[in-house]
Amino acid sequence: MISDKMKPLVGNNSAIRQMFEEGKRLAAVYGAENVYDFSLGNPNVPAPKEVGDAIRAVLEEEESTFVHGYMNNAGYEDVRDAVADSLNRRFGTSFGRGNILMTVGAASGMNVILKTILNPGDEVIVFAPYFLEYGNYVGNYDGVLSVIPPNTEDFMPDLEELAKHINPRTRAVIINSPNNPTGVVYPEETIRKLADILLEGQSAVGHPIVLISDEPYRELAYDGAEVPYVTRYYPNTVVCYSYSKSLSLPGERIGYLVIPDELEQSGEVFAAASIANRVLGSVNAPSLMQRVIRRCVDVQANVGAYERNRDLLYPALIKYGFSCIRPQGAFYLFVKSPVQDESAFVNVCREHRILVVPGSSFACPGYVRISYCVSYEQIQRSLPEFEKVARIYGLLGKESGRQD
Ligand code: PLP
Helix, strand or coil: CCCCCCHHHHHHHHHHHHHHHHHHHHHHHHCHHHCEECCCCCCCCCCCHHHHHHHHHHHHHCCHHHHCCCCCCCCCHHHHHHHHHHHHHHHCCCCCHHHEEEECHHHHHHHHHHHHHCCCCCEEEEECCCCCHHHHHHHHCCCEEEEECCCCCCCCCCHHHHHHHCCCCEEEEEECCCCCCCCCCCCHHHHHHHHHHHHHHHHHHCCCCEEEEECCCCCCECCCCCCCCHHHCCCCEEEEEECCCCCCCCCCCCEEEECCCCCCCHHHHHHHHHHHHHHCCCCCCCHHHHHHHHHHCCCCCCHHHHHHHHHHHHHHHHHCCCCECCCCECCEEEEECCCCCHHHHHHHHHHCCEECEEHHHHCCCCEEEEECCCCHHHHHHHHHHHHHHHHHCCCCCCHHHCCC
């Protein structure tokens, strides 16, 4: 009964499911406070108070049939105006409502833009390690993922390889900064070089190459790191944004695409993307959440909470002898496995009730991802267990493992 295309996806999903079940099993045996679940990217920071206030205000102040009604597939005009104005204020852009398409989070935004631009067989370049769902999204439209191997030196995109990977079948390149799973932020210089390569590449292949900038972690940057606004560097950029992480609203499913005027055939792409939103079955982004976003466009994410977590966990792991890039954004640490087979390391961590995700889940074996969007107390409680794991591998006292 299940389609051939779905069968492998069901298989992959059960690996994640297993992790979830394992967490529950361990919690039942040892008590939830003795299980250190660093597996999911589900923000532990509560949604800002302004969000709750806005929900109440929308319900009290706006007309019910309007709030709960159908609207333009691209979203309410006043919401798109508010998002555009906020971006213009913050990034010196000049977007209007015609550039903003409200989506059902980043996952949906990615699907909308890929459905809009891909023909079967078109290639989409990604840099490993990458969010593995990209493969599923691209596969939905019979595109082909073209994976650039990881640059484990500093996890910046390997631009030499990018130039080599571009060919007449290349339709798009996906970047994600701040990055899941490494936490690196691509600096302006990198974006400039990337833009130069794409400009050269698209003139060589004779058609536009769309740079899709997947940015659910844009607001989560530390140490004053700037996250360049990519449309300012490369005209054929589409930005995919989500409020899942910045406002801790992953279950509410709200985000947007930015389709700038500079994009080739921008108007046609926007119109097609609005239709893609409908025919994919989401029709439009959730109405109530759009009304809420209009009131919350400038609400700040609680970056401090994650930064505090990083500042506890990262130096501790380095002290124990683990090797890891110091993340400047998102809420992940990408730690080198002390043994090449990271699944063995994941199992040893599990024996210490520490749940982490194997790097193979991001096309980068030999590493594990630790999500530190958990309580500060969970990190504190987990440290002695991390230390025990480090002892097992003889890492303690080898502080040279630091990579930054
Ligand atoms: N892109 C990346 C890199 C992510 O890490 C995630 C979620 O973790 C998404 C997209 C999907 O986000 P959303 O909840 O907005 O669909």
